[in-house]
Amino acid sequence: MTETIQIGNRTITASELISLLASYQMLPQLQRELIIDEAIEQNSRSAKIVIECTPEEVAQAKQQFYAEKQFKNEEDIQAWMAHQGLNPDQLEVITTRKLKIEKFKQATWGNKLESYFFQSKAKLDKVIYSLLRTQDVGIAQELYFRIQAKENSFADLAREYSLGPEAQTGGLVGPIELNALHPIMVQMLSSSQPGQILPPTRIAEWFVILRLEKFIPAQLDEFMKMRLLNELFENWLQEQQKQIMSAPKAEGDT
Numbered sequence: 001m002t003e004t005i006q007i008g009n010r011t012i013t014a015s016e017l018i019s020l021l022a023s024y025q026m027l028p029q030l031q032r033e034l035i036i037d038e039a040i041e042q043n044s045r046s047a048k049i050v051i052e053c054t055p056e057e058v059a060q061a062k063q064q065f066y067a068e069k070q071f072k073n074e075e076d077i078q079a080w081m082a083h084q085g086l087n088p089d090q091l092e093v094i095t096t097r098k099l100k101i102e103k104f105k106q107a108t109w110g111n112k113l114e115s116y117f118f119q120s121k122a123k124l125d126k127v128i129y130s131l132l133r134t135q136d137v138g139i140a141q142e143l144y145f146r147i148q149a150k151e152n153s154f155a156d157l158a159r160e161y162s163l164g165p166e167a168q169t170g171g172l173v174g175p176i177e178l179n180a181l182h183p184i185m186v187q188m189l190s191s192s193q194p195g196q197i198l199p200p201t202r203i204a205e206w207f208v209i210l211r212l213e214k215f216i217p218a219q220l221d222e223f224m225k226m227r228l229l230n231e232l233f234e235n236w237l238q239e240q241q242k243q244i245m246s247a248p249k250a251e252g253d254t
Helices: 014-023 027-040 055-069 074-084 088-124 137-148 154-161 165-169 183-190 222-246
Strands: 004-007 010-013 126-134 172-177 197-203 206-216
Touching: 010 014, 014 027, 027 088, 027 222, 055 074, 055 088, 074 088, 088 222, 126 137, 126 154, 126 165, 137 154, 137 197, 137 206, 154 165, 165 172, 172 206, 183 197, 183 206
Parallel strands: none
Antiparallel strands: 004 010, 126 172, 126 206, 197 206
């Protein structure tokens, strides 16, 4: 007997469901979730790390999940389960999944965070800088000399002449991570000293004048650790998906 799903007046077969998921561009998300399940479930043959949760951690994960869903009582939970088509075992999986994922991240990459941080530090460092940009090289040269001669302040000239949104802040930009900047700007700011005025330089269609105001080194604090763990996890997931997509299909697959 062919299994079906009834949604409104429509009856959908299993084979139709695959086609619908593809049409709605939901297959990559399904693939992603299945990869995660394979990694965190203890009964999975491909799981390389055993994820163990204490009863206290499970209880806390449930309470956090219920709070996020704004469940006030058991009736709210049952109503939500009915709406989602879930049974108690499936609810247990859902409420503890986030906890298991976090444990998987920590077990897989927790001891690699420090080395990964120092590998990535150059792009994580932040700067505050002043920027003045124009599309006229003559104006850029004139403004540079006026700033150098202290005829006008950088901020006043940026407000009057700069053609980007930085004009609203007197040219001041940041704090901003170096990896968010154009490579030429990164090189200029990384090799300068605070307060140093850098002469007009062509970057794309602009002639820019820069002044480094402050260099802010990245710190491996708790926020950064969480960010790097998530980054390593996402990189791993993308790599797993690429491997699946590039794997040769079995005979008979379409």
